[in-house]
Amino acid sequence: MNSLKKNQEHALIEKIKDWTGSRRIGDDCAVLPGGALASVDTLVDGVHFRTGSISFRDLGWKAVAVNLSDIAAMAGRPRNILVSLSAPTSLTERALAELFRGISECARSYRVEVAGGDLTGGPVLSLSITVLGEVHEQGVLLRSGARPGDLLVCTGDFGASAAGLHLQEAGEWGGQASYVIERHCRPEPRLCEAWALLRACKGRGALIDSSDGLADAVIQLAVASRVSIVIEAEKVPVHQECIEIAGLAGLDPLDWALYGGEDYELVGCIDNDSYKVLESYGKLNPFHVIGFVNSITQDTESNLSNSAARVRLADNRLVELDGQKSFQHFEHKPD
Amino acid sequence: MNSLKKNQEHALIEKIKDWTGSRRIGDDCAVLPGGALASVDTLVDGVHFRTGSISFRDLGWKAVAVNLSDIAAMAGRPRNILVSLSAPTSLTERALAELFRGISECARSYRVEVAGGDLTGGPVLSLSITVLGEVHEQGVLLRSGARPGDLLVCTGDFGASAAGLHLQEAGEWGGQASYVIERHCRPEPRLCEAWALLRACKGRGALIDSSDGLADAVIQLAVASRVSIVIEAEKVPVHQECIEIAGLAGLDPLDWALYGGEDYELVGCIDNDSYKVLESYGKLNPFHVIGFVNSITQDTESNLSNSAARVRLADNRLVELDGQKSFQHFEHKPD
Numbered sequence: 292m293n294s295l296k297k298n299q300e301h302a303l304i305e306k307i308k309d310w311t312g313s314r315r316i317g318d319d320c321a322v323l324p325g326g327a328l329a330s331v332d333t334l335v336d337g338v339h340f341r342t343g344s345i346s347f348r349d350l351g352w353k354a355v356a357v358n359l360s361d362i363a364a365m366a367g368r369p370r371n372i373l374v375s376l377s378a379p380t381s382l383t384e385r386a387l388a389e390l391f392r393g394i395s396e397c398a399r400s401y402r403v404e405v406a407g408g409d410l411t412g413g414p415v416l417s418l419s420i421t422v423l424g425e426v427h428e429q430g431v432l433l434r435s436g437a438r439p440g441d442l443l444v445c446t447g448d449f450g451a452s453a454a455g456l457h458l459q460e461a462g463e464w465g466g467q468a469s470y471v472i473e474r475h476c477r478p479e480p481r482l483c484e485a486w487a488l489l490r491a492c493k494g495r496g497a498l499i500d501s502s503d504g505l506a507d508a509v510i511q512l513a514v515a516s517r518v519s520i521v522i523e524a525e526k527v528p529v530h531q532e533c534i535e536i537a538g539l540a541g542l543d544p545l546d547w548a549l550y551g552g553e554d555y556e557l558v559g560c561i562d563n564d565s566y567k568v569l570e571s572y573g574k575l576n577p578f579h580v581i582g583f584v585n586s587i588t589q590d591t592e593s594n595l596s597n598s599a600a601r602v603r604l605a606d607n608r609l610v611e612l613d614g615q616k617s618f619q620h621f622e623h624k625p626d
Numbered sequence: 627m628n629s630l631k632k633n634q635e636h637a638l639i640e641k642i643k644d645w646t647g648s649r650r651i652g653d654d655c656a657v658l659p660g661g662a663l664a665s666v667d668t669l670v671d672g673v674h675f676r677t678g679s680i681s682f683r684d685l686g687w688k689a690v691a692v693n694l695s696d697i698a699a700m701a702g703r704p705r706n707i708l709v710s711l712s713a714p715t716s717l718t719e720r721a722l723a724e725l726f727r728g729i730s731e732c733a734r735s736y737r738v739e740v741a742g743g744d745l746t747g748g749p750v751l752s753l754s755i756t757v758l759g760e761v762h763e764q765g766v767l768l769r770s771g772a773r774p775g776d777l778l779v780c781t782g783d784f785g786a787s788a789a790g791l792h793l794q795e796a797g798e799w800g801g802q803a804s805y806v807i808e809r810h811c812r813p814e815p816r817l818c819e820a821w822a823l824l825r826a827c828k829g830r831g832a833l834i835d836s837s838d839g840l841a842d843a844v845i846q847l848a849v850a851s852r853v854s855i856v857i858e859a860e861k862v863p864v865h866q867e868c869i870e871i872a873g874l875a876g877l878d879p880l881d882w883a884l885y886g887g888e889d890y891e892l893v894g895c896i897d898n899d900s901y902k903v904l905e906s907y908g909k910l911n912p913f914h915v916i917g918f919v920n921s922i923t924q925d926t927e928s929n930l931s932n933s934a935a936r937v938r939l940a941d942n943r944l945v946e947l948d949g950q951k952s953f954q955h956f957e958h959k960p961d
Contacts, residue, residue, distance in 0.1 A: 300745060303722070310726035311733070311740040321741035323706055323758065327662065329741060331710040331756050335748040338712075371658055373666040375754045377673075387638070391645035398646070405646040406656035406664060409754075410635060413670040419710045419744075419754035421666050423658065 301614075318433055319364035319500060320424070328369075328424040330361040336416040344459045347386045349476040350418070351393025357502060358422040359401055359480035360555040364500035366432045366489040369424040369482070371406040372398060377413035390418075401482060427486060430494035437497035437516035437560035443582035444566065446484045446557045448528035449505045450544050451475070453551025454536045461540075470532045478555040484577040485557055492565035501556045506549040506600070507617035508558040509582075513599035516560070521609070522549075522582040522602040549602065550616045560584050636949075653768055654699035654835060655759070663704075663759040665696040671751040679794045682721045684811040685753070686728025692837060693757040694736055694815035695890040699835035701767045701824040704759040704817070706741040707733060712748035725753075736817060762821060765829030772832035772851035772895035778917035779901065781819045781892045783863040784840045785879050786810070788886025789871045796875075805867045813890040819912040820892055827900035836891045841884040841935070842952035843893040844917075848934035851895070856944065857884075857917040857937040884937065885951045895919050 308316050320330040334354050336342055345353070355372060362369040374394060378387070398405055403422070455475025458464040464472055485498065497516055501508040505527065513520045529544050537544035559578075569576045587599055600612040643651050655665040669689050671677055680688070690707060697704040709729060713722070733740055738757070790810025793799040799807055820833065832851055836843040840862065848855045864879050872879035894913075904911045922934055935947040 303719075303745065306719075306723070307726055307743075307745075310723060311730045313740040313742075316740070316742050318742075321706065321708065323741060327758070329706065329708055329756070329758055330744075331666075331708040331742070331754065332744050333710045333712050333746050333748075333752075333754060335712050335746060335752075337749060338747045371656065371664065373656065373664055373756060375666040375668045375756075377668050377670050377752060384638075384641075388641070388645060391642055395646045405648040405651070406658060407648075407651050407666070408642075409665075409667050410638065410642075411668050411670060412673045413668075413750070413752065414672060415749050417668075417670075417712060417748065417752055419666065419668060421664070421708060421710075421754075421756040423662070423664055423758070 319361040320367060322365070322426060322431060326426040328362055328365060328367040328426060329421065330358060331419060331421045332358050332361065333417060333419040342416060345476050347389035348393040348396075351390040352397040352477050354418045354420050355394050355397035355403070356478045356480050357555060358420045359397070359403065359482065360478070360500045360502060362422055362424045363480045363482045363485040363557060364498055366427050366485040366498060367424045368427055369401060369403045369422050371404050371423045373406055373421040374408035375419040375421070376408065377411045377417040379414060379416065380412065382416060401480065427489055429489050432485070432489055432494070432496055432498035432559065434497055434499050434511050434515035436495065437512050437518050437520070437584050438562070439518055439584055439586035441496070441560040441562055441584040442566050442580045443509070443520055443522065443584060444559050444561060444578040445501070445505070445528070445581050446481045446577050447554065448530045448533070449501065449549070449554050449556060450533045450537070450547030450551050451530050452478065452553035453547035454533040456553070457536060457540060470530055471536060475553065478553065480555060481557045481577070487569065487572070487577060488557070488559055488561065491568040492561040496559055496561040496565065498557060498559040501554050501558050502552065504550045504552040504617045505554070505558065506602075506612040507552070507614065510600040510612055510614050512558065512560060517587060519585040519587045519599045519601075520560070520582060521585065522612070524602050524604050526579065526581040528579055549612065552617065654696040655702065657700070657761065657766060661761040663697055663700060663702040663761060664756065665693060666754060666756040667693050667696065668752060668754040677751060680811050682724035683728040683731075686725040687732040687812050689753045689755050690729050690732035690738070691813045691815050692890060693755045694732070694738065694817065695813070695835045695837060697757055697759045698815045698817045698820040698892060699833055701762050701820040701833060702759045703762055704736060704738045704757050706739050706758045708741060708756040709743035710746075710754040710756070711743065712746045712752040714749060714751065715747065717751060736815065762824055764824050767820070767824055767829070767831055767833035767894065769832055769834050769846050769850035771830065772847050772853050772855070772919050773897070774853055774919055774921035776831070776895040776897055776919040777901050777915045778844070778855055778857065778919060779823075779894050779896060779913040780836070780840070780863070780916050781816045781912050782889065783865045783868070784836065784884070784889050784891060785868045785872070785882030785886050786865050787813065787888035788882035789868040791888070792871060792875060805865055806871060810888065813888065815890060816892045816912070822904065822907075822912060823892070823894055823896065826903040827896040831894055831896040831900065833892060833894040836889050836893050837887065839885045839887040839952045840889070840893060841937070841947040842887070842949065845935040845947055845949050847893065847895060852922060854920040854922045854934045854936070855895070855917060856920065857947075859937050859939050861914065861916040863914055884947065887952065
């Protein structure tokens, strides 16, 4: 379903910055002059989903949700989406109607308008969604805002989407109500949660969404902020259903949580005082503390992407997060 | 290379407006609150181009140019683009570098910044480009702005891109310098020309780009403005090289001009006084008069899309433009 060359993808993005001379590439959204936010994400049949495994209605929802999650990752406010659809001739009008039903449901849920798009033929179903928004009036949270001494916080739970995908791919899902299937097919962009974090930290923090897994999110935060981050494995929220499915499959649910991807939770770094503001919300606080931020020592500075992000396991061993293992959707052939 | 069900595409767009409840779908770009313009276009290998027939550098240029043309079609000012690339693993880094070289060349030529994007795997190369811009300070030109008594005007010439495609597909192009190949591979968005038209008509006019052919552009203007438009065939500019290639192929160059598509010229409707302003520029006037706008009579009102747009041939016969013949890239299967 995906290839595992995350480092190669990041190297390629660095090259694209060179080739285009762009200063804006790198975060979840581009921040444009005037405070506009813009982002695009493409979902391709056979790479990000399989028609047959996901309903067209859920696919429409998910395509919008993952894009809104990019706006949430910067605590922004989404306003409009553009839908560019490339579809084979075999796609029926009923399927298209269901797809747009899902797109509209998600857009309406988050008060976003479908403003335009493009329809074209193509060998496989491919959905490119552009989301346009605005930075929040209280500022923007970037990946680069983490400071030594910060807490590592997150929303929701991790690994559920990978567990849902596993159920679908293994043909073990009988169609009954399932938390992990719901998480895989209808992720919810954490917009309100992002705004709560922004208000609590008054703009002094770092934020990203976990589209490519918790490990990748933490690596990105560490690299962009030039800090060292430690995840405490025992504190990472994992849903009971995910643990059970991993158990039946003989897999470690922590692997899904760290490397599975597509959970679309928020992962951020804020200081203690900011977290106390969130704690004062009691049960309405959507964030958990799952680790902490240190300064980088001389020996980690030489190879930031490999050693600045680690996980402390239950047996107290400190293990480097593996950037190569992370969920990713792009692979290309070197010359 | 493309399927010929233009009317079906328009019907589908009407349905999508219903499904999404969107009030902004329909013009070349969405006009967002605050005067932002946004548009997205996707080019798919085997549908819009064939790797092997077009260089990666030209493909990059063209992908940006066709999107900037959507901004030109509303006389807007492009500012930023987002590039979403879906590519098979067989694509080399050299090919990617050439693609982004072309993207950057076109972006720089028109003072547009690459602000972000997305990279993903996929079975075929597919490029979704989102262009973001602003409405011109003197206003916006829509498809719906034509009035009876207006002149039909256009930039450049028509049919050259289809002639270039014909040369490529027939394997008759030896690689020598060729106007029609250049027009097919490196179209130029008519931004300055659109701004000149907007200034000359002070915002009282209609505008569209001819991405799907001159006939489709005129049909769209007629339908959106609820007017009747006549193209005078003898006035349609067609390049000598296009005429020669059509002659050798035993085809009518007017067919390419009307239905070939991908010329990305501007087609507009303005009144006589506005055209006099353009004429005062002498040789610097980029527009030709190629027809005129009438009011629709009762009998054409009943079936606007078929009878409101016609072409007067050299022998003076008045022939309806055929919406079904137009170049289009989308087809879907009815239930």
